[in-house]
Amino acid sequence: MASEKRLEVVTCTAPVNIAVIKYWGKRDEELILPINSSLSVTLHQDQLKTTTTAAISRDFTEDRIWLNGREEDVGQPRLQACLREIRRLARKRRSDGHEDPLPLSLSYKVHVASVNNFPTAAGLASSAAGYACLAYALARVYGVESDLSEVARRGSGSACRSLYGGFVEWRMGERADGKDSIARQVAPESHWPELRVLILVVSTEKKLTGSTAGMQTSVETSALLRFRAEALVPARMAEMTRCVRERDFQAFGQLTMKDSNQFHATCMDTFPPISYLNDTSRRIIHLVHCFNAHHGQTKVAYTFDAGANAVIFTLDDTVAEFVAAVRHSFPPELNGDKFLKGLPVEPVPLSDELKAALGTDPTPGGIKYIIVTQVGPGPQVLDDPGAHLLGPNGLPKAAA
Amino acid sequence: MASEKRLEVVTCTAPVNIAVIKYWGKRDEELILPINSSLSVTLHQDQLKTTTTAAISRDFTEDRIWLNGREEDVGQPRLQACLREIRRLARKRRSDGHEDPLPLSLSYKVHVASVNNFPTAAGLASSAAGYACLAYALARVYGVESDLSEVARRGSGSACRSLYGGFVEWRMGERADGKDSIARQVAPESHWPELRVLILVVSTEKKLTGSTAGMQTSVETSALLRFRAEALVPARMAEMTRCVRERDFQAFGQLTMKDSNQFHATCMDTFPPISYLNDTSRRIIHLVHCFNAHHGQTKVAYTFDAGANAVIFTLDDTVAEFVAAVRHSFPPELNGDKFLKGLPVEPVPLSDELKAALGTDPTPGGIKYIIVTQVGPGPQVLDDPGAHLLGPNGLPKAAA
Numbered sequence A, B: 001m002a003s004e005k006r007l008e009v010v011t012c013t014a015p016v017n018i019a020v021i022k023y024w025g026k027r028d029e030e031l032i033l034p035i036n037s038s039l040s041v042t043l044h045q046d047q048l049k050t051t052t053t054a055a056i057s058r059d060f061t062e063d064r065i066w067l068n069g070r071e072e073d074v075g076q077p078r079l080q081a082c083l084r085e086i087r088r089l090a091r092k093r094r095s096d097g098h099e100d101p102l103p104l105s106l107s108y109k110v111h112v113a114s115v116n117n118f119p120t121a122a123g124l125a126s127s128a129a130g131y132a133c134l135a136y137a138l139a140r141v142y143g144v145e146s147d148l149s150e151v152a153r154r155g156s157g158s159a160c161r162s163l164y165g166g167f168v169e170w171r172m173g174e175r176a177d178g179k180d181s182i183a184r185q186v187a188p189e190s191h192w193p194e195l196r197v198l199i200l201v202v203s204t205e206k207k208l209t210g211s212t213a214g215m216q217t218s219v220e221t222s223a224l225l226r227f228r229a230e231a232l233v234p235a236r237m238a239e240m241t242r243c244v245r246e247r248d249f250q251a252f253g254q255l256t257m258k259d260s261n262q263f264h265a266t267c268m269d270t271f272p273p274i275s276y277l278n279d280t281s282r283r284i285i286h287l288v289h290c291f292n293a294h295h296g297q298t299k300v301a302y303t304f305d306a307g308a309n310a311v312i313f314t315l316d317d318t319v320a321e322f323v324a325a326v327r328h329s330f331p332p333e334l335n336g337d338k339f340l341k342g343l344p345v346e347p348v349p350l351s352d353e354l355k356a357a358l359g360t361d362p363t364p365g366g367i368k369y370i371i372v373t374q375v376g377p378g379p380q381v382l383d384d385p386g387a388h389l390l391g392p393n394g395l396p397k398a399a400a
Helices: A002-006 A077-095 A126-142 A149-155 A157-163 A211-221 A223-245 A249-268 A279-295 A316-329 A352-358 B002-006 B077-095 B126-142 B149-155 B157-163 B211-221 B223-245 B249-268 B279-295 B316-329 B352-358
Strands: A008-015 A017-021 A026-028 A038-042 A049-057 A064-067 A070-072 A109-116 A167-170 A183-187 A195-202 A300-303 A310-315 A340-342 A367-374 B008-015 B017-021 B026-028 B038-042 B049-057 B064-067 B070-072 B109-116 B167-170 B183-187 B195-202 B300-303 B310-315 B340-342 B367-374
Touching (some): A008 A157, A017 A300, A038 A157, A077 A149, A183 A223, A195 A316, A249 A300, A249 A310, A279 A310, A279 A316, A279 A352, B017 B223, B017 B249, B017 B300, B157 B167, B157 B183, B211 B223, B279 B316, B316 B352
Parallel strands (some): A064 A109, B064 B109
Antiparallel strands (some): A064 A070, A195 A367, B017 B038
């Protein structure tokens, strides 16, 4: 078929990941090499994912990209770094003697379209899922089979962790060229089936400091960040890996909370200081500690990235009670239906003892909604041609 | 006169101090020895002071204390530690061969009454002024002339810094018995006459974590606090001393802000984390950085203690413009008269450029009021018998 020869098209999906040992600070801004290793949990794509279609054709006269339906500048440096890197890998593969399965030239231009199934307002690190998905789709369309850590990383550091499902570490590496700064799976998504993840979307003003500028200022000004990266994170990586391998939720939860707090501490030690947490974030922290104190054990853990939203880890048998506690402390302003998204949660009553333990005055509307999800797999290729975001002409399909 | 023989009475006042290199964490809970040295500015007593009357008499059958008109338990450990220490010093003085000027026994019981001229709601460290004033008054009434650092410190660590006017360092010391953990004046109150201090009283909920419990948890759990105390504070003390001696406001202001931020960073790194700053505090921080960026230099600096209120340092020529900026960003809910307390401030218009630089949406009512003050002297003895808070019968005078 003529169309097959003229247009090679691939559509993939990729997940969001949430770091439990935080990445903050680059030792090389150009190559995006971190000052410490990090470890994350990959979230399930049933709730949160990026979908990306990449198409190459000799008929395309330039690289183009559409994000959430709007064409964006393809010339931005990080996108260019990804494209350069994937083409370098493809050339390398050919020169290594692999047979090229397709009669397509590496000089062909690429069209890319990408959409998220979650609102940007959710404050989730959409760039990680986005660049992982881009790397994965480009690799497929250009026939690259090597490690994609560097391609994704050049787009957004934490994107390399979205290349795998389950529990993923990004080893900082030691080499100046970054070849050993790669992501690796610590445990697959099937490893800890009871683990649940709740995203508490907080009503918030616009974020004042982006994470790229933020972490650069932190590296330049925070002595506490340097100390953390060099003296504290290595032992935390080892301990977190143990917690995951042994499914030790108590220790996993405590270290997750401590590492989130330490990351935000280094933001505060930055000059000028960076504050991502707001009063609602702090009330959520207080709620979690009250909940755990009431139970006499760590049943729930929070972590916060560069924003006010909380990500909560807990086990399946605790989700319903914790959601009831959240509803009690943050009475929803929306009607109940829209407050919970994702995996179903049975409503349960809150005991008077727990109500008393939570103590603080309720904050109506402080939390907009909750997304309930779990650990999930890495990027996927969609075989259904109907899933392509680009039509046979290589342009975005009209929105349905 | 019979009454003179029966009752020895002294009334003193003592100031509040604000640390610019923060004290947070004890290496000895009993002796109240800090894990690092600190440095503070003594505020003027025209605006903020504690007044304390101490009276001894052989007719008193027990030690008693009244705070702000209400009798309190004299048996609380810190009060007892102060009383024990002052009596030990008095005994030491006698055994050293000093003539005892008064025919009063050390076994006489003491009555103490103390009032603050500022509301507890101002969130200022009233315990520092309170214990400094207690130490000073007890020393006078028992005829003690030695260094009072230890007496005040046993009440509240930072109280030893309120024993002097101007700029005061509390040297952490090295000895296990704490004899070298003492306060010393770095420069007198006359040293930097242009310096002004503004206390921005923030509308806030009740503080969740007291500073005594907070700093103990920090010492136990924050690796960043230990690193700060050991590796960073010594150089900061030296630099802050230089800034004060040379009246280098740029460097003084920047280091003051950095040290406040680092203190709050170590609170965040504590487990469970401690948050004293709220959204209004963070808006004030942002306002200060915008104000300085607009001027291209550090004209204003913030510091925050264990609460949401900001203490602002600036020079006299900047007060009016900064107050106008605060009024712009935090439109007062009270009528204008009550918004400014203390030293007079001329109203000035805000330039459109500065308004644009401040940018953020105004937060009406976020700041309740501002106290405008300056650097001031140390504790004073009041000679006027009318100032005594205790009557000839040794009991609090009826409130006027």
